[in-house]
Amino acid sequence: MPDRDASLETIQRELTAFARRARAAAARLHPELSLVSYTLLAHLEEQGGCRATDLAAHYLLDKSTVSRQIAGLERLGFVERRPAPEDQRAQVLHLTARGADTLAQVAANRRDAFRERLGDWDDADLDRFAGYLLRYNASNRTLIQHAPQN
Amino acid sequence: MPDRDASLETIQRELTAFARRARAAAARLHPELSLVSYTLLAHLEEQGGCRATDLAAHYLLDKSTVSRQIAGLERLGFVERRPAPEDQRAQVLHLTARGADTLAQVAANRRDAFRERLGDWDDADLDRFAGYLLRYNASNRTLIQHAPQN
DNA sequence: CCTTTAAGTTGTACTATACAACCGAACCCG
DNA sequence: CGGGTTCGGTTGTATAGTACAACTTAAAGG
Structure with a gap:
């Protein structure tokens, strides 16, 4: 029943649609921290500090x-x-207390937004969706190892 | 077993990671057509022409x-x-023959890239992943109706 | 008719990004 | 050990994508 090409087509289209909106959506959700800034701060928190080169x-x-x-x-x-x-x-590079506060605030906003958006999904679906995204991004990461530039 | 908050956290993180890379990835995959241009052309094709305002x-x-x-x-x-x-x-606005050709070329490249990236997924997983993305984006669309600006 | 609304363009500004040139410190080989 | 080489980072410059505001022209509607 599942048509492989149709699924691929859908995945491609929907991921693209998502990517297009992500920046603007993030700006709306937390104007004080762009998607990139948010990501960098989150990485610093997660790692407990790192060098610019590592980022x-x-x-x-x-x-x-x-x-x-x-x-x-x-x-x-x-x-x-x-x-x-x-x-x-x-x-x-290290987060300051102020940076950690802001990050926590923004993370909470984001968490709420996602909770709201995904409120009517049941646990099993969320879990599977999370798994698929992880798997998708992991394959992406692998491909990037072979990429030439950047 | 599935921990709802952990799943939400993962979904958020992985979608963000994806969004951050999407533009650059598109530029690498088809330098002649940015992600936005591609999207607009694809919409014109799909709709058989429309006005700028509609886009x-x-x-x-x-x-x-x-x-x-x-x-x-x-x-x-x-x-x-x-x-x-x-x-x-x-x-x-309408696609020209040249525009349609280029779009088809780029779409083929993208299709190949996705096919390769998702080559080791089985059909059922692809189908479910596609469904989840559709559902996710649809809820996003709903929220956007309520958003104030833009 | 004359005001209001809608479609599009243009001026301006900002952000994210890349690439290239550069600086200074550290590393390492002969 | 000393000088070339590599590495971390900054700065200059350019480009793309985007928004907002002001404007133009045309349609719509009382």
Whole structure:
């Protein structure tokens, strides 16, 4: 019964539609933190601090892009730079208390929005959907290893 | 067993990760057509032509944004404007043969990329994943109806 | 008719991004 | 150990996508 090509077509179309709206949706949901800023802060929290280069590598961004993003977040008082003990060239980026607060606030907003949006899904469906997304993104990550540029 | 909050968290994180990469991925996959251009052309094909205003409404874009996007696509020879028979203010946008060709080419590339990426998924999983994405985006669409701006 | 509304364009500004050139520190080989 | 090489980061420059506001022209409607 499942038509493989139709499914692929749908997946492609719906993911594209989602991607197109994501930035604007994030801006609406939390104007004080862009999707990218949010992501970088969340990574810093999760990792307990890391270098700009690590962020660039992880998110496939140019180091200049990360440098400017971080400069903005520092200006806002959300991150601070600490000397890296083992390499004087590097700086380790850390969330400030203010950054952690803002991140927590935004994360809560997002959580609520998702909870609302997915409120009528049953647990098993949510679980499967989460699993599929993980699997999809993991395959993406694999492909990226082989990609040339960026 | 499925933990609802954990699933929500994962869905949120993975969708965000995907959104962040989508544009760059599209640029890599088909440099000649950005994600937005692709989307607009695909909509024109699907609809068999429509007005700029319709595109703006459908994709929640400002009309100036659409105007410039279309201007670009026209410059590339991918779309043409025809007078709207019933309203002299409006123009109906149509794909040109060249636009249709390019779109078909890009769509084929995308299809291949997705087929490759999802090659090891079995049919039932693909079908369910497609269904979940449809359902997710549909709820998004509903929320957007209530949103104020844009 | 004359006001209001709708479709589109243009001016302006901002953000995210990339690439290239650069700086300075650290690393490593001979 | 010393000088070339690599690495982390910043800055200059350019581009794309987007929004908002002001404007133009045309339709619609009392």
